[in-house]
Amino acid sequence: MRAPVRTACVTGCLGFMGSHFTRAALKRGWRVWGIDKMTYAAREEWLAEFKRYPTFEFRQADIASLDHLYEVDYVVNYAAETHVDNSIVDSSRFLHSNIMGVQNLLELIRAKRHYEMPTLVQLSTDEVYGDLTNGHHKASDPLHPSNPYSASKASADMLIMAWHRTHGVPYSIVRPTNNYGIGQYPEKLIPKAVKHLALGKPIPLHGDGSFVRNWLHAEDTASAIMTVLEKGKINRVYNVSGNYEAPNREVIRQVLRHYFGRSVPLERYAKFEYVRQGEDVRYGVDDKPLRELGWSNRKHFEREIGAIVRYYKNKVVW
Numbered sequence: 462m463r464a465p466v467r468t469a470c471v472t473g474c475l476g477f478m479g480s481h482f483t484r485a486a487l488k489r490g491w492r493v494w495g496i497d498k499m500t501y502a503a504r505e506e507w508l509a510e511f512k513r514y515p516t517f518e519f520r521q522a523d524i525a526s527l528d529h530l531y532e533v534d535y536v537v538n539y540a541a542e543t544h545v546d547n548s549i550v551d552s553s554r555f556l557h558s559n560i561m562g563v564q565n566l567l568e569l570i571r572a573k574r575h576y577e578m579p580t581l582v583q584l585s586t587d588e589v590y591g592d593l594t595n596g597h598h599k600a601s602d603p604l605h606p607s608n609p610y611s612a613s614k615a616s617a618d619m620l621i622m623a624w625h626r627t628h629g630v631p632y633s634i635v636r637p638t639n640n641y642g643i644g645q646y647p648e649k650l651i652p653k654a655v656k657h658l659a660l661g662k663p664i665p666l667h668g669d670g671s672f673v674r675n676w677l678h679a680e681d682t683a684s685a686i687m688t689v690l691e692k693g694k695i696n697r698v699y700n701v702s703g704n705y706e707a708p709n710r711e712v713i714r715q716v717l718r719h720y721f722g723r724s725v726p727l728e729r730y731a732k733f734e735y736v737r738q739g740e741d742v743r744y745g746v747d748d749k750p751l752r753e754l755g756w757s758n759r760k761h762f763e764r765e766i767g768a769i770v771r772y773y774k775n776k777v778v779w
């Protein structure tokens with residue numbers, strides 16, 4: 462007998478990471494019901510690509526007010542407000558989408574009969590643990606979020622675990638590190654740097670650029686989720702780590718090298734004035750349980766960054 466066809470509701474399917482997962486699922490022959498509110502971060506251009514698959518359906522909707530879930534195996538929740546700086550200016554949209562949105566998905570799932578409940582696959586983040594200068598957080602570590610964005614994501618994780626305990630809602634929570642790849646809104650470090658270069662403006666860097674982030678390709682995150690769903694244990698939290706850890710100034714050095722085709726002094730193109738309140742120094746997660754399932758990073762930052770810089774450089778509007 463052939464393998465069963467998987468069905469998934471992918472929320473935030475037109476966002477940066479959700480689009481990579483949707484593409485991977487459609488290529489595997491999954492039936493995908495995509496949902497997106499289409500905020501400023503959504504890219505409509507993916508819709509035309511996904512609609513070429515007869516196995517794709519789309520609905521523009523807010524996860525916080527969705528009133529029905531079709532029968533699916535998984536609800537893969539990529540929908541969220543995601544930019545920390547925005548959450549510091551005004552947290553209300555973050556609490557609405559990242560907390561009330563998840564509460565609504567949980568309620569829609571629990572309204573179903575037990576044997577029909579889809580698994581809620583929640584995209585959490587390494588930021589829920591807070592920062593650390595050395596070492597790595599395990600999935601069982603306590604949560605110490607530092608800003609309204611990461612607090613909203615930590616709250617969602619707590620709600621999911623409570624809805625599992627009280628109502629039996631099945632879940633998988635994944636906590637990836639910083640994602641990179643094509644299709645990211647230019648408020649995030651790499652596309653923002655390219656956009657500023659294209660406009661002849663200095664690249665704004667937080668602090669002195671020494672904050673360390675761990676970089677994970679969005680396609681690797683998508684394959685990590687597939688691995689968790691196919692081989693992982695249900696009702697668990699899995700960390701997902703990239704394979705490139707570097708201070709932000711080093712990331713920007715690489716962007717500059719690919720943008721200009723030669724090494725140029727960072728100080729000429731960056732300004733180091735901006736201070737983010739509550740800035741996390743470094744994140745690090747231990748993802749051994751995921752790697753024991755056979756998953757590993759396919760993408761390598763130093764090999765990918767050139768094509769990614771060219772992609773953003775050739776964009777006319779962001």
Ligand SMILES: NC(=O)c1ccc[n+]([C@@H]2O[C@H](COP(=O)([O-])OP(=O)(O)OC[C@H]3O[C@@H](n4cnc5c(N)ncnc54)[C@H](O)[C@@H]3O)[C@@H](O)[C@H]2O)c1
Binds near residue numbers: 542562585
């Ligand atoms: N980008 C990263 O580095 C990173 C790292 C770890 C975890 N995450 C998590 O992964 C998920 C996806 O991140 P991303 O960078 O792709 O985000 P993004 O900002 O690029 O896209 C988010 C998408 O969700 C949609 N959306 C927002 N609110 C919605 C709502 N209420 N209802 C329906 N759709 C809504 C937007 O229209 C957009 O298409 C988020 O949950 C984020 O917290 C991101």
